[in-house]
Amino acid sequence: MSTYDTIVIGAGHNGLVCATLLAKAGQRVLVLEANDCIGGLAASREFHPGFHASVAQSFYALPGTLIKDLGLAKHGFEAASAPMDTIALSPDEGPVTIGDESVSGVSADDASAYQRYRRQLKTFAAALAPFWEKTMPGIGGNSLKELLTFAHMGLKLRMLGKDDMLEFLRVASLPMRDLVDEHFESEALKAALCWDGIVGSKLAPRSPNQAVLTLLNRMAGSHSGQHSLPAGGTRGFVSALRGAAEEAGVEIRLGAAVKNVLIEGDENGQRCRGVILVDGETVNANKVVSNADPKTTFLKLVGTPHLEIEFSNRIRRLRCDGFVAKLHLALKDRPQFTGVSTPDGRIILAPSMDAIEFAFDDAKYGHSSEHPVMEILIPSLRQPNLAPPGQHVLSAQIMYVPANPEGGWTQASRQALLDKLMAVLERYAPGIGALTLSAELLTPADLETQYHVTHGHWHHAEPAIDQLLMMRPTYEAAQYRTPIEGLYLCGAGAHPGGDLTGNPGRNAAREMLI
Template sequence: MTERFDAIVIGAGHNGLVCATLLAKARKRVLVLEANEQVGGAAVTRDFAEGFSVSTCAHLLYQLQPAVSKELGIEPRLAANDLATIALDTSGQHVRLAGDDVSGVGGADRTSYREFRKRMTRFADLLNGHLNAAPPRLGTSDRKDIFKLAKLGFDIRRLGREEMQEFLRLIGMNIYDELDERFESDLLKGALALDAVLGTHLGPRSPNTLMTYLYRLAGNHGRLSVPEGGMGDLTGMLAQAARTAGATVRVAKPVRRIVVNNGRVTGVETEDGESFESLTVISNADPKRTVLELVGARHVETGFAQRINRLRASGNAAKLHLALEGLPAIKGLEDADYGQRLVIAPDEHYVERAFNPAKYGEYSPEPVAEITFPSVHDPSLAPDGKHVLSATLQYTPYSLRSGWDGGARTAFLERVMKTLALYMPDLEGQIVARELLTPVDIEREFHITGGHWHHVELSLDQFMFVRPVSGAAQYAMPLDGLYLCGAGTHPGGGVSGAPGRNAARTILSREKSR
């Protein structure tokens, strides 16, 4: 006798848990099935060396939507809040970005930066208003769709003539030109360029990077926090919320397939052969994995399968974890600043140059990096007096021409250490253990096709109305009973909870209207 549920959520990533909790709160009988031993998906804390643990993928929290914490009644425990970003300089003349202010640059840049922040946060707020709901369908006569579209138009108009013109001009632009027009400081431009391209297959010169920058600011204006106990603590809290709301969360239960009967979803089957029935299956997995592997292309129509199949979803970001005897010396960095977010992106050209090889399936010989020492805020992550370095590195294409399994991994790691050594000359000597997660490793460990942190590339042609693909941007897939709730859906990746929340709301409102 197989168990029946009102809804089954595949994957206990943060979005899956948010979605499950909201459904459970609406008195649905919800089952969450997680493939790994631990909940959290890619937002987990785990050991990577004896006594050392780290937030495996995402290590900074900045996008969690306030509506999500509110509706779920969770209060993330933060080890540190409002982190500054410090753009590292080899000679110690670092540039520091904190809130609306920047220091270490000329007066003109400071003023410009304030103006820039003001405009960008305003645009991000506009965008944010539309990230927290399913995007409208175009060309329908549904009043809700028309209202949403009208609201989008109205919101843009409401910016005022001049800001509206700027918005419509900037939205398709690249960050490089905007930075070039505004700023003098190379480090400042480098740091902002990095923000725009982190997690994407874009360089600062690529059009659309202003939009990806705005996306980063949406929600909390890019305010950075470090969750206590790592990202896994937050997802642990989400799992607890789900359980409290009545959902069943089961780990180490990888789903083998989504069962389709007579043209609709009827449940799932796990790798160990267990079956669960539900007429609503919500996948927190990426769209490719969900449709092509779990469901099978044969159960959907050709055009849809083809669109899913050609989604661009190859990750470029790698994660480096170092277990350290102690903090490395960084010239010109005050002790208190080791807890900030440190970036290696000396100028915008450097970032662009790092991107170039990624187009040809090669890694950056001089990578860009976003570095944190989470153990500075949270000693629980490392043995007494010891530390953890956690860094996001770009670009490391998933489809590396030579493959990641051969010598490429060691060779890349060498390049990384060389780059890091420019800023932390004594780093090598401090290392107790290290771990490099390339997109291939991320795919393997977290079952994200292509190891992309947005599941599918975040670019205007895969954004909003057409995310993940046209005709399926409202969480419901063209297969009755199947929904997506992961980063591959609107609005995209990052620990925001927005896709999960939007998906849950869509499912509940569809039920109501039925």
């Protein structure tokens, strides 16, 4: 019977980050992955012979410090030297091209306002950046170290200066629509800027809550939240993570699904002792850290008999409805989008904030929108090995698509959604249908089935204000530790949340090494 210092459940990027840092600290670490490949939502998949894509399609929140901490450059991964432009397309306006410091295709007033908007958000993002890479202390009974974290946060905000601090406190909980309406006139520009705060969440431009905080979290990464696609893409990132993990001594087992976390109890309480695999094998460990989402971890792998009823109920009530679908197209030639000379940036097909809002309303009531909105990349323009020579991959994130639509996902409902998506694409890229060799549509239900993520939610749990910071995913499990001694969380359901950041995995490893 094998015994390890730590078992990591799930070889998504956070699990690999956590495992590598633990192994670098001298631990014997085993990563167990249910699928036959590593990387989770960042894993590359061959969706048509010779054509490859991944669910996570670009980088915008990956911190440079993580690349350095893990030595990923040694294993072939380096962040892109420059971000991509974002191109917002609309039938009512010409193309709007959005860069880090400037925007074109809009009025002079909007162009000037954009520079002020970016400067202000960068200031706010820089003030918050240290706290995405730290454990957020709980409320009450804090140690000196935890009190110093709160004091550090207060100091960083105070150092903004009175005007910026007051402005931060005002805008931090604004709906994205209110924020961009204050600055701009162009509908296409406003819709594209809203997108970066709400994508992946069950939010629309008018939704109150935390979209601005989510945006500031994303802006703490490389290129201040602007999207990039390094030469190796997500496939190169996952390969480098594996190289770093194996160099550190991490053992990775694929096709090794965990059935239960092994828990023993006595008069002194319960303690995690390892895991039991689906095939019946028991693997012992002093600690187990789960990269699975909180509902899967506690309700399936641990089981409610081992949990207090109040804690179980809070986990059951976590909001984690996936609202993003993925579309992959195998194309026999490069598509041409109207008004775009070369589609090698990120393209937003959401002509207005109302278009986004109406698509959200449809999904909220269990229907796929009649007028879908989406974000598109042609990653093969930067990574030719994703497709055969001269051919291309289109990768699109579709907002909003319900995980459990009225009537369920049937072949007919899938085809109906695909037809709508192709009609939208044809409107902006005439002739794309004739270029399409094959299409793969992954609904949130597919993401749940194939990637073992409850309801297919990107972030494992909605990044709402009551499920963020020292409350993520809920109290008694918000500092990576759980109510069961020896059991930890390291996935997107832990602070600071989802996206390709690695921060939950890094923060969890630090807690486990204390």
